[in-house]
Amino acid sequence: NAGVTQTPKFRILKIGQSMTLQCTQDMNHNYMYWYRQDPGMGLKLIYYSVGAGITDKGEVPNGYNVSRSTTEDFPLRLELAAPSQTSVYFCASNRQEMNTEAFFGQGTRLTVV
């Protein structure tokens, strides 16, 4: 059971570089999310998707973009990396029904220097 898989696990970027964080799930979940976790802070929602072709902004979307071309994949794109984007990024998914568990990936630790 793979669950939610994120790649890469670690990455160092220079200011102004771009990258894509990959997320894939094999549970056929409609709902997928990207969160960031900063030290001492709770998880903040960046973007979410309720199905293929549908995405929407969360609390902290600036500097990020997403797409959802398939049910399985939900990549997060950073176009112009900034030090403020240094964080741990988590992808999560759950089924459409409201009272279902959310499953998380192992995280991507990103440092922008």
Next chain:
Amino acid sequence: KQEVTQIPAALSVPEGENLVLNCSFTDSAIYNLQWFRQDPGKGLTSLLLIQSSQREQTSGRLNASLDKSSGRSTLYIAASQPGDSATYLCAVRPFSGTYKYIFGTGTRLKVLA
């Protein structure tokens, strides 16, 4: 605006002790509340999900309660073990607007052998 608070931020207990972790939220209009465990450098693992119509859920040595009217949940861990050392996060799924979970900042638990 829904806010989730977890107190204390950190807790150290001797092995074998029973302990209670607290979670409070400001708006009772929620679908459910979920408790997660996060080990250092790892993703979140779901422990228990309590639907808004439920009062408690149990899994092994863990028992989570929910009092929606007072905006509180507790996670009770019986006979704590060093392997229980981790950060415990609670999250609520509100009725309003989006499908996201709103997270507390977590309680970092250390169980001393």
